Amino acid sequence: MTLFELARLQHAFDLSRGFADLPFAQGTTAGDDAERLGKQEFALMGLAGEVGEVAGILKRARREAALSGRVEAGILGGLEGEIADVLAYVLKLATTADIDMESAYLSKMALNAHRFRRRQTGEPPGLSLCGPPGSGKTSVARALMEGSSGNRAIYIEQFEENPFLGDVQVPNCVFDADQSQRWFLSRMEEFLASQSDLDVVLDQDPTAIVAVYSALLHDQGRLTRDAMLDHLSRLVGMEVQRAEILAARRVILLDAPASVLAQRCISKFGSPPDERFLDDLRIRFAAIFGQLPNVIIVDASQPLVTVISQVQSLLHNHLPSIETRAGATLRSGDAGGLGKAEK
Numbered sequence: 001m002t003l004f005e006l007a008r009l010q011h012a013f014d015l016s017r018g019f020a021d022l023p024f025a026q027g028t029t030a031g032d033d034a035e036r037l038g039k040q041e042f043a044l045m046g047l048a049g050e051v052g053e054v055a056g057i058l059k060r061a062r063r064e065a066a067l068s069g070r071v072e073a074g075i076l077g078g079l080e081g082e083i084a085d086v087l088a089y090v091l092k093l094a095t096t097a098d099i100d101m102e103s104a105y106l107s108k109m110a111l112n113a114h115r116f117r118r119r120q121t122g123e124p125p126g127l128s129l130c131g132p133p134g135s136g137k138t139s140v141a142r143a144l145m146e147g148s149s150g151n152r153a154i155y156i157e158q159f160e161e162n163p164f165l166g167d168v169q170v171p172n173c174v175f176d177a178d179q180s181q182r183w184f185l186s187r188m189e190e191f192l193a194s195q196s197d198l199d200v201v202l203d204q205d206p207t208a209i210v211a212v213y214s215a216l217l218h219d220q221g222r223l224t225r226d227a228m229l230d231h232l233s234r235l236v237g238m239e240v241q242r243a244e245i246l247a248a249r250r251v252i253l254l255d256a257p258a259s260v261l262a263q264r265c266i267s268k269f270g271s272p273p274d275e276r277f278l279d280d281l282r283i284r285f286a287a288i289f290g291q292l293p294n295v296i297i298v299d300a301s302q303p304l305v306t307v308i309s310q311v312q313s314l315l316h317n318h319l320p321s322i323e324t325r326a327g328a329t330l331r332s333g334d335a336g337g338l339g340k341a342e343k
Contacts, residue, residue, distance in 0.1 A: 003091075003101040010091040039096040047089035053082040103225070106232035110207055113239035114292040118247035126245050127315055128205035130212075130289060131254035132281035133273065134261035135300045136307055140254070141203035143308045144315065152199040155191045157184070168216065169277040177222035184209045185234050192242040200245050201315070210235045211288045212281065252311055253289045255282065256301035 001009070014020035022042055061075045094101045129137040138156060145154045159165060162183045166175025188206050214231045217223040223231075239246055258278040265273045289295045296314065300307055 003105070006087075007091045007095055007101055010088055011095045014092065036096060040093060043089055043093040043096055047086065047093060050082060050085040050089055054079065054086060057082060100225070102229055103232065106229060106236055107211065109236045110211055110232060110239070111288075111292065113236070113246065114207070114251070114294050117294060118243060126200040126202070126249035127252065127311075128202040128249055129252050129254060129311070130205040130208040131256075131285060131300060132261055132278055134264035134268065134278070135254035135256055136264070136304055137203045137254060139304055140308050140311050141201060144201055144312065152201060153191075153195050155188070155200070155202045155204075157187070157204045159184075168213065169274050171220050175222075177217040178224075178227045181209065181214050181217065181223070181227075181231055184213075185231065185238070189234075189238055189242075192238065192245055195245060200249075202249075205251050205289075206235055206238055206246070207288065208285070212284045216281070216284065249294065250314070251289060251292065251295045252314060253285060253295055253297045254300035254307065255285070255297055256299070258282065260301045 011020060022039070057076060057079050061071050064075055065071050091101070094104075129140060131137055141154055141156055144152070145156075162180055164176045164180035164183055166177070166180065167173040168177075184204075185206070188202070188204070188209065191202075192200075210231045214223060214228055218225070218228045258275040261278045261282075262273055262275050265271075265278075290297070298307060298310055298314075302310075
């Protein structure tokens with residue numbers, strides 16, 4: 001069974017036994033929010049109690065080992081049931097808070113892939129670019145490719161080759177959003193699988209494919225919950241399977257005002273995009289990447305040659321301070337260091 005199914009089963013069981021209607025502050029007149037808060041507190045207290053039961057079993061086992069030098073058979077026998085009770089109360093708490101545990105867990109794991117980074121062992125860390133359309137990702141990546149001495153592998157996202165792609169900024173545009181996103185993920189997976197110990201640059205961060213664009217399509221009603229979960233699962237799997245490339249990567253978020261992005265999109269695509277759509281994308285990118293510890297925001301409204309120069313500087317600079325600076329911003333004149341972090 002999935003976590004979603006387990007949560008539904010737990011809630012059905014609680015309803016059948018009258019446990020689902022046990023708010024901590026029953027009878028409140030403050031409305032549904034106060035009653036829900038009471039139920040969350042009740043579930044949390046139960047969870048704390050069950051965690052205490054697990055701790056008690058381990059404490060007794062540790063005490064026995066300290067006194068006798070061994071752990072008696074059976075002393076850990078109750079651990080399985082108590083851990084199951086912990087899960088039951090986690091499911092109760094998620095249900096009272098209307099949290100989809102599977103989606104929340106996979107989304108958190110995708111962000112943890114950036115937060116918990118593998119210690120570098122001397123190899124050049126990977127670099128990925130991300131940002132809304134018109135931010136200059138592909139132009140920067142191509143410039144890096146032209147300046148490469150041949151020991152750098154650069155991924156260019158050829159979106160125009162996607163046979164399933166539709167106009168994501170038009171909500172009523174009919175296209176196979178699921179297959180379109182799978183195509184992007186598959187191309188990224190194929191590229192990463194073909195690399196060994198080369199210095200890798202990606203002109204799209206894999207997290208953006210799912211956490212920004214798949215999430216947008218899901219919010220628009222074009223992706224089902226199951227499809228969104230599958231994309232998240234593939235993203236986390238990619239982070240695990242290609243950790244030698246991804247686990248120490250730095251991310252450059254290219255950002256510019258929607259008006260600047262719109263003008264560049266006209267030059268590139270020949271049609272004016274909706275600036276409200278671009279603003280929505282900027283908000284989504286900022287929400288996902290803005291506070292991650294391996295991200296530097298580059299002001300992409302600067303001339304392209306300046307942006308390229310700054311990214312090139314970052315590519316050749318390991319930037320040890322990046323580990324403690326989330327969402328730091330690099331502006332003109334700061335190519336060798338970090339600017340002030342934007343909140």
